[in-house]
Amino acid sequence: MQTEINPVALITGASKGIGKAVAMGLAEDGFNLVLCSRTEKDLLAAKEEILAKCPTVQIEVHPLDVRDSAAINNMVVHTRDTFNRIDLLFNNAGIYYGGTSDLSMKDFTDMLDINLRAPFEIISLVLPLMKAQKSGHIMNLSSRSGKTARAAAGGYAASKYGLVGLNEALYKEVSELGIRVTALCPGFVSTEMGNLSGLDASEMISTLDVVKTVRWLLSLSPAVCVKDIYFESVRQVNS
Numbered sequence: 760m761q762t763e764i765n766p767v768a769l770i771t772g773a774s775k776g777i778g779k780a781v782a783m784g785l786a787e788d789g790f791n792l793v794l795c796s797r798t799e800k801d802l803l804a805a806k807e808e809i810l811a812k813c814p815t816v817q818i819e820v821h822p823l824d825v826r827d828s829a830a831i832n833n834m835v836v837h838t839r840d841t842f843n844r845i846d847l848l849f850n851n852a853g854i855y856y857g858g859t860s861d862l863s864m865k866d867f868t869d870m871l872d873i874n875l876r877a878p879f880e881i882i883s884l885v886l887p888l889m890k891a892q893k894s895g896h897i898m899n900l901s902s903r904s905g906k907t908a909r910a911a912a913g914g915y916a917a918s919k920y921g922l923v924g925l926n927e928a929l930y931k932e933v934s935e936l937g938i939r940v941t942a943l944c945p946g947f948v949s950t951e952m953g954n955l956s957g958l959d960a961s962e963m964i965s966t967l968d969v970v971k972t973v974r975w976l977l978s979l980s981p982a983v984c985v986k987d988i989y990f991e992s993v994r995q996v997n998s
C-alpha cells in the first residue's frame with residue numbers, strides 16, 4: 760500500500776495579508792507549511808489560526824528577516840531535513856515605500872533587498888532540492904507595479920520589474936526540468952499594504968482571489984507553464 764505524502768509549501772511573509780491567506784488555503788488543501796516573517800508573535804498567531812482550522816497539517820515557523828542570509832539558509836536546511844521536499848516556494852515577503860526621484864537611498868535599497876535580492880537568494884537555496892525532485896513550483900509575488908510603473912512609486916516598481924525579469928529568465932531556465940515558475944502581478948489587494956491606496960476593500964482584489972489563483976495554478980497539468988499573471992483591481996490609482 761502506498762502512503763500519501765503531504766506536499767510542502769514554503770511561504771515568506773506569511774504572518775498577514777496575502778501570505779497568511781495563501782498559507783490558510785494551502786493548509787485546507789493538505790499542504791504542510793514552512794512559514795516565515797519578522798514578527799514572531801504574528802507568525803505564531805497565524806500558525807495557531809491555521810491549526811485551529813486544519814489540525815492535521817504540520818507547520819514549521821521561522822521568525823526571520825529575509826535579508827538575513829544565514830537565517831534563510833537555516834530555514835531551507837531545516838525544511839529539507841524535516842520534510843525532504845519543497846513543492847511550492849511562495850516568494851511573497853515584500854515592502855512598499857512611495858516615491859521616485861524623491862525616494863531616499865535607504866528606502867530604495869531596503870525595497871531592492873527585500874523585494875528582489877531576498878527572493879533571488881531563496882530561489883537559489885531551494886532550486887537544488889526541486890531539481891533533485893524534478894518537480895516544484897516557484898511563485899514570485901511581484902505586482903501590477905512590475906508591469907506598469909506609477910510616477911508615485913518608481914522605487915517599488917524597480918524592485919517589482921526586477922522580480923518579473925528574474926522570474927522570466929528562471930522560467931526559461933528550469934521549465935524543462937519539471938519546475939514551474941510563475942510571477943503573480945496583482946493590482947491593489949485588500950491588505951495592510953493595499954490599504955495605503957486609499958481604496959475601499961470592496962474595490963480591491965481580495966486575498967481569497969489570490970488564493971483561488973494559486974489553487975488554479977497548482978491544479979494545472981505538469982505540461983502547462985504559466986509565466987505570469989497580471990490581474991488588476993477594477994478601481995485603480997494612477998498617480
Ligand SMILES: NC(=O)c1ccc[n+]([C@@H]2O[C@H](COP(=O)([O-])OP(=O)(O)OC[C@H]3O[C@@H](n4cnc5c(N)ncnc54)[C@H](OP(=O)(O)O)[C@@H]3O)[C@@H](O)[C@H]2O)c1
Pocket residue numbers: 771772773774775776777778795796797798799801823824825826851852853854855873900901902903944945946947948949950951952953954
Ligand atoms: N497589497 C497589495 O496591494 C499588493 C499588490 C501587489 C503586490 N503586492 C505584494 O504582495 C506581497 C505581500 O503583500 P501584502 O499586501 O500581503 O503585505 P502585508 O500585509 O504588509 O504583509 C507583508 C508580509 O511580509 C512580511 N515581511 C515584510 N518584510 C519582511 C522581511 N524583511 N523579512 C521577512 N518578512 C517580511 C510581513 O511580516 P513582518 O513585517 O512581521 O516581517 C508580512 O507577513 C508583497 O511582496 C507586496 O509587494 C501587494
